[in-house]
Amino acid sequence: MDWLISLQKFIEEQNASFTTDRIRDSRISTLEREALLRRTKSLKSRNAVIVNAQVKAKILERNSVDAKTEEVKYLIKRSYLIKQPSNFYVEEAIERRKALIKNNEIELDHSLEKEGLHDTNLPSVERDEEVMSMPRYQYNRLEAVKYAERWWNSHNPAYKLFENDCTNFISQCLHAGGAPMRGYPNRSKGWWFRNNNWSYSWTVANTLRWHLSGSKQGLRGQELPSPEYLVPGDVICYDFNGDGRWQHNTIVVAKDEQGMPLVNAHTHNSRMRYWDYTDSTAYTPEIKYKFFRIIDG
Incomplete structure (x- = not known):
């Protein structure tokens, strides 16, 4: 289970980076590194800082690519305690990720969630031409x-x-x-x-x-x-x-x-x-x- 120990260490290192601003890990994609850097800048612009980061992970699927390589899909839940000058709040996120582990070392790790996807064929929508009688409601x-x-x-x-x-x-x-x-x-x-x-x-x-x-x-x-x-x-x-x-x-x-x-x-x-x-x-x-x-x- 050395591959699991390596994955646990990698997840812990990534989690620690959220409170130390050390976002240089080449094992994650350039897009993810850039997004994390933008996040750091956004926090600073809001006078906000992550004072505590917690992470939990669950293995979803494991496949042996060859004798030395494992492909592992896992679910990760992150919780961040964010402090502004006189306020605290907790941000949370859940995502599915995939790690490629060779010789019990993480080679690559990336998210399986694809934000920003859209339909290639956008359906047409009929515009309102007349107002029909509908019961009034108050949005709760x-x-x-x-x-x-x-x-x-x-x-x-x-x-x-x-x-x-x-x-x-x-x-x-x-x-x-x-x-x-x-x-x-x-x-x-x-x-x-x-x-x-x-x-x-x-x-x-x-x-x-x-x-x-x-x-x-x-x-x-x-x-x-x-x-x-x-x-x-x-x-x-x-x-x-x-x-x-x-x-x-x-x-x-x-x-x-x-x-x-x-x-x-x-x-x-x-x-x-x-x-x-x-x-x-x-x-x-x-x-x-x-x-x-x-x-x-």
């Missing part, structure tokens, strides 16, 4: 946030689990807050999940972004100019490449000491993550955001 932000906290690192069996699950998760949070479904059974219309079927807007990041800005009834969003105006229960949409193809959505669950959003998300399951995603391997300098206040219907 507390219930939406409670749902985001309950299910950020697991799957609610009442819904289908998708490989790219970010928008499905956000839709569930919004529905838990009382946002009403409409449009069934037309997948290009409205926003709904029913009988193991769903609208494009329920599951596709790009389509939910346009639904929020275009809907005149039911679930609706009011675009805000910058993130500090958001409150828990609101939504942020991400276009990592700045090419008009919106790839990711998160829900605001709290604010940091400077009044900036902290978010929960799926696919790369995250809790209380800083809103701007500069620590993502999908980040580019061309990134664009949309900030939506979820409004009562």
Whole structure:
């Protein structure tokens, strides 16, 4: 089991780097190293520091490539205690990773989570042409946030689990807050999940972004100019490449000491993550955001 000892040592070294700023390990990808460096800069700009980092790992799968080489897939959960001048909060993340171990030494290690994926064929969405009569509702932000906290690192069996699950998760949070479904059974219309079927807007990041800005009834969003105006229960949409193809959505669950959003998300399951995603391997300098206040219907 020497390979396991090597993996444990590697995980511990990586975890220690979060509190020491020693991010030079060539065994992880250049994209990951760059993302970690951006994270360090972001923390400093917010007068924030990771004062404690905890990590737990679980082996998912092990395959012998040859007599000297092991390929190991594992699940890792990280927890960071982050301190600002007069505030503490805990950020958490879960990801699947794969390590290549040769002669009981880690050669390569990388994440199996792919942030920023989007559909190559974006479905069209029918715009609202008239406002139908729907019961009025008041969006319950507390219930939406409670749902985001309950299910950020697991799957609610009442819904289908998708490989790219970010928008499905956000839709569930919004529905838990009382946002009403409409449009069934037309997948290009409205926003709904029913009988193991769903609208494009329920599951596709790009389509939910346009639904929020275009809907005149039911679930609706009011675009805000910058993130500090958001409150828990609101939504942020991400276009990592700045090419008009919106790839990711998160829900605001709290604010940091400077009044900036902290978010929960799926696919790369995250809790209380800083809103701007500069620590993502999908980040580019061309990134664009949309900030939506979820409004009562």
